[in-house]
Amino acid sequence: EVQLVQSGAEVKKPGESLKISCKGSGYSFTSYWIGWVRQMPGKGLEWMGIIYPGDSDTRYSPSFQGQVTISADKSISTAYLQWSSLKASDTAMYYCARLRYSGSKMDVWGKGTTVTVSS
Amino acid sequence: EIVMTQSPATLSVSPGERATLSCRASQSVSSNLAWYQQKPGQAPRLLIYGASTRATGIPARFSGSGSGTEFTLTISSLQSEDFAVYYCQQYNNWLGTFGQGTKVEIK
Numbered sequence: 001e002v003q004l005v006q007s008g009a010e011v012k013k014p015g016e017s018l019k020i021s022c023k024g025s026g027y028s029f030t031s032y033w034i035g036w037v038r039q040m041p042g043k044g045l046e047w048m049g050i051i052y053p054g055d056s057d058t059r060y061s062p063s064f065q066g067q068v069t070i071s072a073d074k075s076i077s078t079a080y081l082q083w084s085s086l087k088a089s090d091t092a093m094y095y096c097a098r099l100r101y102s103g104s105k106m107d108v109w110g111k112g113t114t115v116t117v118s119s
Numbered sequence: 120e121i122v123m124t125q126s127p128a129t130l131s132v133s134p135g136e137r138a139t140l141s142c143r144a145s146q147s148v149s150s151n152l153a154w155y156q157q158k159p160g161q162a163p164r165l166l167i168y169g170a171s172t173r174a175t176g177i178p179a180r181f182s183g184s185g186s187g188t189e190f191t192l193t194i195s196s197l198q199s200e201d202f203a204v205y206y207c208q209q210y211n212n213w214l215g216t217f218g219q220g221t222k223v224e225i226k
Binding site: 035037044045047048050059061062095097099102103104105106107108109110111112 | 120121151153155157161162163165168169174179192204206210211212213214215216218219220
């Protein structure tokens with residue numbers, strides 16, 4: 001079964017760093033892209049960026065460029081989304097999803113990781 | 120960046136009735152359009168891709184149409200499990216963008 005398993009919920013303070021993960025299984029991790037999607041409380045879906053674990057080719061939405069870092073470790077079939085200095089406005093649910101190509105549908109989704117940033 | 124606009128924001132429909140959701144792109148995306156369903160507390164689920172191809176396991180009551188800049192998702196006879204939020208997403212280039220969503224609620 002193709003699965004994306006995301007790390008657990010996080011509660012952080014403003015200014016702290018954070019790295020959340022998304023582990024793929026049941027398919028060739030290095031042959032598909034992984035995308036990250038933000039959903040702020042009560043709001044819609046926002047496309048953040050994608051990475052190709054095969055060669056670490058990474059692309060960001062202009063809205064998120066410089067705000068987050070997307071990375072992957074193909075040896076453990078895991079993609080990451082990280083922040084160096086969290087803000088309260090980063091409070092959201094973050095989903096990872098699989099894409100066959102960089103311009104492609106998101107066919108398999110993780111269950112999401114809730115990030116809460118509060119002092 | 121391609122902007123996706125969905126209408127209406129909320130659609131009130133009785134069970135068994137047809138629901139028609141619209142999605143418009145700010146420029147042509149050919150048929151590179153997907154629809155997702157999201158229920159409360161759940162991750163989105165792929166329903167339709169290529170504007171009109173149902174994803175694996177999606178019931179035939181869901182259908183998609185359109186190309187270029189105008190797209191439609193039709194649910195032919197709403198079931199109780201279909202009340203949810205629906206998002207369109209274009210993937211004509213690597214920078215994918217979502218519409219703001221249409222909530223389908225029970226009338």
